[in-house]
Amino acid sequence: MAIGRRAVLGVAAAGPLALPAIRARAQGASVKIGLVAVQTGPQAALGTQLRDGFLQGLKHTGGKLGGLPAEVVMIDDELRPEVAVTKVRAALERDKVDIVAGVVFSNILAAIMRPVTETNTFLISTNAGPSTFAGRGCNPYFFTTSYNNDQVHSVMGQAATDSKYGRVFVMTPNYQAGRDAAAGFKSRFKGEVADEVYVPLNQLDFSAELAKIAASKPDAIFTFMPGGLGVNLVRQYRQAGLASIPFLSTFTVDEATLPAQGDAAVGFYSAAPWAPNMENAANRRFVADFEAAHGYVPGSYAAQSYDAAMLLDSAIRKTGGKLADKDALRAAIRAAEFQSVRGNFRFGANHYPVQDFWLCQVAKRPDGKFQTETVRKVLENDTDPWAVECRMR
Amino acid sequence: MLVQALNGLQFGILLFLVAAGLTLVFGVMDVINLAHGVQYMLGAYLGASLAAATGSFWLGLLLALPATLACGLALEFLIFRHLYDRDHLAQVLATFGVILTLNEAVTLLWGSAPLQVATPALLEGGITLMPGLQYPLYRLAILAAGLATAGLLWLLVEHTRAGALVRAGASNRPMLAALGIDTSRLFLLVFGIGAMLAGFAGMMAAPILSVEPGMGDTVLILAFVVIVIGGIGSVRGAFLAALLVGLVETLGRSLLPELLRLVLAPSPARQAGASIGSMLVYIAMALILAVRPRGLFPARAG
Secondary structure, three states, rough: OOOOOOHHHHHHHHHOHHHHHHHHOOOOOOOEEEEOOOOOOOHHHHHHHHHHHHHHHHHHOOOEOEEEEEEEEEEEOOOOOHHHHHHHHHHOOOOOOOEEEEOOOOHHHHHHHHHHHHHEEEEEEEOOOHHHOOOOOOOEEEOOOOOOOHHHHHHHHHHHHHOOOOEEEEEOOOHHHHHHHHHHHHHOOOOOEEEEEEEOOOOOOOHHHHHHHHHOOEEEEEEEEHHHHHHHHHHHHHHHHOOOOOOEOOOOOOOHHHHHHHHHHHHOOOEEOOOOOOOOOOOOOHHHHHHHHHOOOOHHHHHHHHHHHHHHHHHHHOOOOOOHHHHHHEEEEEEEEOOOOOOOEEEEOOOOOHHHHHHEEEEEOOOOOOOEEEEEEEEEEEEEOOHHOOOOO | OOOHHHHHHHHHHHHHHHHHHHHHHHHHHOOOOOHHHHHHHHHHHHHHHHHHHHHOOHHHHHHHHHHHHHHHHHHHHHHHHHHHOOOOHHHHHHHHHHHHHHHHHHHHOOOOOOOOOOOHHOEEEEEEEOOOOEEHHHHHHHHHHHHHHHHHHHHHHHHHHHHHHHHHHHOHHHHHHHHHHHHHHHHHHHHHHHHHHHHHHHHHOOOOOEEEHHHHHHHHHHHHHHHOOOOOOOOHHHHHHHHHHHHHHHHHHHHHHHHHHHOOOHHHHHHHHHHHHHHHHHHHHHHHHOOOOOOOOOOOOO
16 A cells, blocks of 8 residues: 655745755755654544644744754555554655654554554654553653643543532543543542433434433533534534533534534633644744645644644754664653743653643634634643653663 | 433434435335435535525525435436446445545545534524523424425325336336336436435534534434335335434433433443443344334335
């Protein structure tokens, strides 16, 4: 099976730089990144965000990473672990990529973890952040620029506690990540759980659950409904006239689903380490240039990938472009000396970020587009709960 | 409870709109059309785009109907026509190919992000059924539209010449052809109407469900359950079976966790209840087929 498209970004991103870039390649001093992003199926929108975010980062660094001309090999994992493994192996062995980055979904990350790290190649996840690799399974060749999934759900639990909600109705899909979401929320929520409802992953119509919510009259609801599930739920929740009950969610209302949810989602809450409206120079530049180039509002998938590009840029520069010295490169990545669009950013002992988490709310911007905006900081410099179990070799 | 029953009815009606076309095509033409769900998706996408282009939901709906009809006719002419004489396996493979192709085509044309269709202003708002819960007017409109469609189909199938041909085709096709009826034109008509019904269902569902590639696939499975329970080829059977499936789905999902809580601890009861709730439709199908192997109202004679 062929690797998807390739883009020689030194050429594509910056016209004037093209010539020196090619000359540098001839000398062999360049860096090749394998970017894993799902481009097939209903979740492809997330992969597109991830890809565009990373490429935006490369544009800001002039198509180079730490001074080396960068080439990106796109890898479409098709959201199928076995396909991801085959394609990533081909990228490592045939295309000789120096670093693998990207990955939207945890199951894909779990599949390519060993193939990549066993060849002593660095793997930078820009979205998937399962607990598996945060505790005992932490790996010296693995970093993530996103978060640990459990953290995000627990942030919402903390936010519900801070808002003094007494009774919260919990509704998640009936699979592992859904049950983890409910558990993560409850880990920091001090009030009473009014009811817990689990729905099938392919649920279309939520009217039965909405009637239950109305009957139980909670102070708020907590839900985790990724992708199309969230689009259906948010619209039906609004149509059922339940919007007066605060809608606390994780990965349910974000920049990838908001175009479809539109007005129905305005005022709904989510938890995240980043939002497009964050006030810092790096973020303002990222959001403005991203929107100008791609015509849509970047989400966390794009922001974390942009950060990954900036992280690699800083790390490779720090080592003086010596990609072969793995220990030096690891130390340089761990130092994370770059301006994150999130403001605060450093790596914990398990190579997961230690960062602030925010309560965010969906708002309609003056130009008619929708985005999440920060309401208040919920957790400061939060380390994920698994970090203590990690013994990094 | 009453609210849940209403929810179940409304979901059943939506299923009926999809299943009616499927049962006609399957029953009359003896073609397994897995691509029916894709036609549902096409209806939603065409409706969404046309509504956005014209600025009016109603105009979009009106234009989407002939558009889906045209798509259905084109599919029949290009692909299905060549499948009538093949066995079911070939039909399944070919129509599965149509699913893959059209899903991918939709992704290329419209992108993979879900689309938004606004509820028409006329049907904005809702009526209060119980304190704190509104029943959206639009859902009532779906109920009404479904019932009207069911009525129209019944008239068409039971009381017109074309309907008589369709019923005859469902019960004994070779005899119909022997009597000098142009079956290929009849098939074209039936397939076109089936596609239009699916498209209509997709368009009606667009404001409450997410319009995205692959949206037809989940509906398709339930639609097959409906036509198998109802008896293949029978519109009346499809109607009753759709209501049954809608009610079993909705009531099962809402009541089972409560029932299980009587015998289990709350947390496992919720998870087990949710799991069994989603199996319930298939359990019901198995039971009905055990008692009536040809479904509730089989159309085909002996």
